[in-house]
Amino acid sequence: MAANLLKAGFTVRGFDVHAEIGRDLQQDPGFSRAPSGVAAAQGAHAIVLMLPDSGIVDELLWGRGGLAAAAATGSLVIDMGSSDPSRSRANAVRLAEKGVRFVDAPVSGGVKRAVAAELSIIAGGQAADIDEARPVLQALGKSIVHVGDAGAGHAVKALNNFVSAAGLIAVSEALVAAQRFGLDPYVVNQAFNASSGRNTASESKAESSMLSGTYDYGFALGLMRKDVQTAAALIEAMGIQPAFVESVLGVAAAADEALGAHADHTAVHAYIAGLRRP
16 A cells, blocks of 8 residues: 555655565655654654554554654544544544544455555545545545545444455355365355355455465454454444344354464355364
């Protein structure tokens, strides 16, 4: 994503806690690596966050010597990770008190579409702030949908990832069952894709990352679990019986705990394949 901002002509000052991140950008004259997140934000008009969860976002913004204190008046914080929508709303209010604007703009599409600058971006915030952020977002994504005020983007992202996780688990269970019935799972998946069972998992993950056994789509199982947990909390808070989302969360949590911290989310297929009812 940083590389695509550079290609679009932006000057990028970046920071990541992992020193190796960004080394491939060092030769670009528009890029510089900051010694800290605060240093990266100082003087910037737009501050883009791509972080795993709200706990990390809040620590970066409001911790001792946090980024919120360093952000210039009138600057724009764009949270592009999958944060908690309620905490994003709170951050928007707190930043506004400091004269800093906030847009939540989580993405969908995985690593391949991030590299190709073809991400789908779900944006929340004031219309004027979205418009100001749009040149940055257009350098990163192919689709930008403004879904509401601050926090709305993260709410829709969590719900989207719940729907996506449900489809992944359904495809995994169906393909494992088909194979045990004696069918070729590749042929079965082709039938899904020509029928009403088609979804993102069957179209872009089943054959390349699941049936191949590589489990390398590029999105962590732990993050999928976190996103479904966020969606479950939101669904329950809206007064909806969360029976189905809790079932999806149960599978995601069990697979995450069984497969470990570095497992790709497509490895749910391997987890299901390893289960046998007594």
